[in-house]
Amino acid sequence: MLTDDGKHLYVSWDEYHALIERLALKVAADGWAFDQILCLARGGMRPGDVLSRVFDKPLAIMSTSSYRAEAGTIQGRLDMAKYITMPKGELAGRVLLVDDLADSGVTLKAVVDRLRGLPSISELRSAVIWVKGVSTYTPDYFVDRLPTSPWIHQPFEEYDALRPDGLARKHAG
Numbered sequence: 001m002l003t004d005d006g007k008h009l010y011v012s013w014d015e016y017h018a019l020i021e022r023l024a025l026k027v028a029a030d031g032w033a034f035d036q037i038l039c040l041a042r043g044g045m046r047p048g049d050v051l052s053r054v055f056d057k058p059l060a061i062m063s064t065s066s067y068r069a070e071a072g073t074i075q076g077r078l079d080m081a082k083y084i085t086m087p088k089g090e091l092a093g094r095v096l097l098v099d100d101l102a103d104s105g106v107t108l109k110a111v112v113d114r115l116r117g118l119p120s121i122s123e124l125r126s127a128v129i130w131v132k133g134v135s136t137y138t139p140d141y142f143v144d145r146l147p148t149s150p151w152i153h154q155p156f157e158e159y160d161a162l163r164p165d166g167l168a169r170k171h172a173g
Helices: 013-030 045-055 106-116 155-160 164-171
Strands: 008-010 036-041 059-069 074-080 093-098 121-132 141-146 151-153
Touching: 013 045, 013 121, 013 141, 036 045, 036 106, 045 059, 045 093, 045 121, 059 106, 093 106, 106 121
Parallel strands: 008 151, 036 059, 036 093, 093 121, 121 141
Antiparallel strands: 059 074
């Protein structure tokens, strides 16, 4: 649900899962046959997992991080993992890169540029749930374009501040 001021988008678990399913349908409708999925951790892990299951393709994971200051609301330096985690082999062939959103576009563009430099990858496309209006990069597949570039409150963010003692209190009684 987008607030009246257009600055915040609140997403429930049901909405989040429906958006991931809509992303899968957009990719499927295109008919592009890819070999592997690479998701960006952490935001792309849930969409990547669902797409990996729906398309029955192996899932690789690459860690990136750019949100550091002000409880993750101010973008800082981009950190990109040197290695990609996969069950076997190497990232190769036609690869679908999955993340949750194209915020500024900096992370996705940097990862795409790095991956396009790998000789083992013959084709690379990207997929996200949301593209913000301020993004300088537009993925090949996306579900929603958000012209006001709101802060997206995703359902799993409740765990960002929840520690084991708080979880114990939540489940006590």
